[in-house]
Amino acid sequence: MTSETKIYGLIGYPVKHSVSPQIHNAAFKTIGINAVYLTFEVKKEFLRKALDGVKALGIKGLNVTIPHKVNVIKYLNKLTYEANLIGAVNTILNEDGKLIGFNTDYTGVLKTFETYKIDLTNKKIVLLGAGGAAKAIAFAIAEKASSLIILNRTKRKAVNLVKELNKKLKVNALGNSLTFKALKNSLKDADILINATSVGMEPNVNQTLVAKELLQKDMVVFDIIYNPLETKLLKEAREIGAKCINGIEMLVQQAAEAFKIWFKIEPPINEMRKAALKSLTGEES
Numbered sequence: 398m399t400s401e402t403k404i405y406g407l408i409g410y411p412v413k414h415s416v417s418p419q420i421h422n423a424a425f426k427t428i429g430i431n432a433v434y435l436t437f438e439v440k441k442e443f444l445r446k447a448l449d450g451v452k453a454l455g456i457k458g459l460n461v462t463i464p465h466k467v468n469v470i471k472y473l474n475k476l477t478y479e480a481n482l483i484g485a486v487n488t489i490l491n492e493d494g495k496l497i498g499f500n501t502d503y504t505g506v507l508k509t510f511e512t513y514k515i516d517l518t519n520k521k522i523v524l525l526g527a528g529g530a531a532k533a534i535a536f537a538i539a540e541k542a543s544s545l546i547i548l549n550r551t552k553r554k555a556v557n558l559v560k561e562l563n564k565k566l567k568v569n570a571l572g573n574s575l576t577f578k579a580l581k582n583s584l585k586d587a588d589i590l591i592n593a594t595s596v597g598m599e600p601n602v603n604q605t606l607v608a609k610e611l612l613q614k615d616m617v618v619f620d621i622i623y624n625p626l627e628t629k630l631l632k633e634a635r636e637i638g639a640k641c642i643n644g645i646e647m648l649v650q651q652a653a654e655a656f657k658i659w660f661k662i663e664p665p666i667n668e669m670r671k672a673a674l675k676s677l678t679g680e681e682s
């Protein structure tokens with residue numbers, strides 16, 4: 398580090414378990430950028446002051462995580478189409494003191510399907526969850542899908558998300574509560590199942606929302622959880638021969654997109670992927 402080192406980082410609460418520093422610092426090292434990526438634990442009541450600090454200290458870019466993705470919007474000068482559509486920001490660019498908000502989860506999920514050569518056009522998609530990540534995913538995929546069924550433990554949130562989708566886009570979407578019956582009905586002819594809930598995440602690795610008997614061999618099962626890399630849902634989907642995608646690609650793709658926004662150059666995505674895998678598994682890939 399020198400007096401010229403530029404600062405980037407993540408604001409959220411908590412941020413201790415984030416792998417973003419490893420991913421971005423690996424990218425900086427690979428390209429030879431004189432920058433460092435840090436985490437900043439910011440409580441809700443300090444969000445405004447933190448953003449004033451970003452401007453005052455000349456911090457060049459930030460990622461934003463729980464619980465600030467929505468509340469941060471009121472302190473920004475401009476939003477991109479995606480951030481405005483979703484109503485949440487996960488990346489900020491400080492452009493000469495003006496803060497611009499982006500949502501790279503939107504692009505991250507689309508790039509993930511692209512990487513796995515999965516065309517979403519005319520697919521019947523079942524999305525579990527209606528939280529922050531599910532919302533970004535729903536807005537990214539809804540227009541391409543022939544139908545989107547959103548199932549959530551709290552039915553009201555699924556229904557509200559569908560209302561928002563209908564208000565802003567031309568979609569064929571339905572929201573319901575996440576019950577065995579609803580899962581059974583919607584999964585019998587689904588092409589793609591996406592788990593965007595936290596069920597199955599460390600430490601509750603023995604949990605899954607979908608009984609194995611409801612999974613189909615010709616389905617794509619995408620679990621956005623990356624810790625563990627193979628959730629119980631993905632293990633059971635693999636066992637029956639379904640195509641499986643874990644959460645690491647989306648994590649890396651959203652980070653790569655943020656890198657592109659900050660530096661306006663192609664990100665070293667292979668190095669970023671290796672760094673993510675190493676920090677999650679402790680192993681070199």
Ligand SMILES: NC(=O)c1ccc[n+]([C@@H]2O[C@H](COP(=O)([O-])OP(=O)(O)OC[C@H]3O[C@@H](n4cnc5c(N)ncnc54)[C@H](OP(=O)(O)O)[C@@H]3O)[C@@H](O)[C@H]2O)c1
Binds near residue numbers: 505525
């Ligand atoms: N791969 C990636 O790049 C990426 C990006 C973002 C997030 N993620 C992962 O995605 C997961 C969700 O993140 P988020 O930011 O969307 O969180 P969030 O906003 O807190 O939403 C959590 C979701 O999980 C549901 N849920 C939680 N516990 C449940 C349970 N016991 N049974 C049924 N549903 C349950 C919630 O349902 P209710 O509405 O009923 O509470 C809600 O839909 C986390 O594991 C996170 O690590 C991955």
